[in-house]
Amino acid sequence: MILQDYPDRDMLYLALANVLAEQLSDAIHAAGHATFSVPGGTTPGPVFDILSGVDLGWGKVAVVLTDERWVPESSPRSNTSQLRARLLRGYAAQATLLPLYADTPDPEAALSDLADGIAPHLPISVLLLGMGADLHIASLFPGADLLDRALAPDAPILLPMRAPGAGEPRITLTAPVLAGAQASHILITGADKRAALLRAQTLTPREAPVRAVLDHATIHWAE
Secondary structure (H helix, E strand, O other): OEEEEOOOHHHHHHHHHHHHHHHHHHHHHHHOOEEEEEOOOOOOHHHHHHHOOOOOOHHHEEEEEOEEEOOOOOOOOOHHHHHHHHOOOHHHHHOEEEOOOOOOOOHHHOHHHHHHHHHHHOOOOEEEEOOOOOOOEOOEOOOOOOHHHHHOOOOOOEEEEOOOOOOOOEEEEOHHHHHOOOEEEEEEEOHHHHHHHHHHOOOOOOOOOOHHHHOOEEEEEEO
16 A cells, blocks of 8 residues: 655645546557546545546546446436536546446346446556545445455456445445556545544455555545
8 A cells, every 4th residue: 555645635636637647648558548447426526627628538548437326317326427527528528438327226137238338448447446434445335235245356347235324226346346457546535534544454354345455556645
């Protein structure tokens, strides 16, 4: 784990966006294409705003969320809707979005088709994650129903996930897919998240799912 401290959040967002853009450009140069996996939520929004204005060859980039709530884009809870509003505009509107939602009653009904759409774009070139105070990443929550399966080395690309406090059912990339990224970054802010991250190093992946990627990730933190 590499921990990068920044004097304020504005510096963090700008520096992180620059690193991500450089690594995506390098991946495109090396392989002719790149896969960029990103979290939902509002925290990465300022980073997405900056990236959307960078002309890095987005037409050769596939973007996939790390996880999604099983709700349509019309819902204010939709990560996909937030992603379209903050990242997939400007230059980044040229990127290909790999869906993590389909119009079915539950994620199990669409799991195979969604995974088939992601498989040709693996491994992930550049991964950006957030982390909850409970030490979850993507929808790998402590206590989730399929967490052990999602952490296993032979886990499939995607799994449905249900957890206390998670609200609606989720669909998530599994631990080996996330850990297989060529470059990994975790964005956290605030003293509570930093303290939680330090505590995670003493816990098991079942207790702290962030452990699945921690050894290979660069942590970007500001107060």
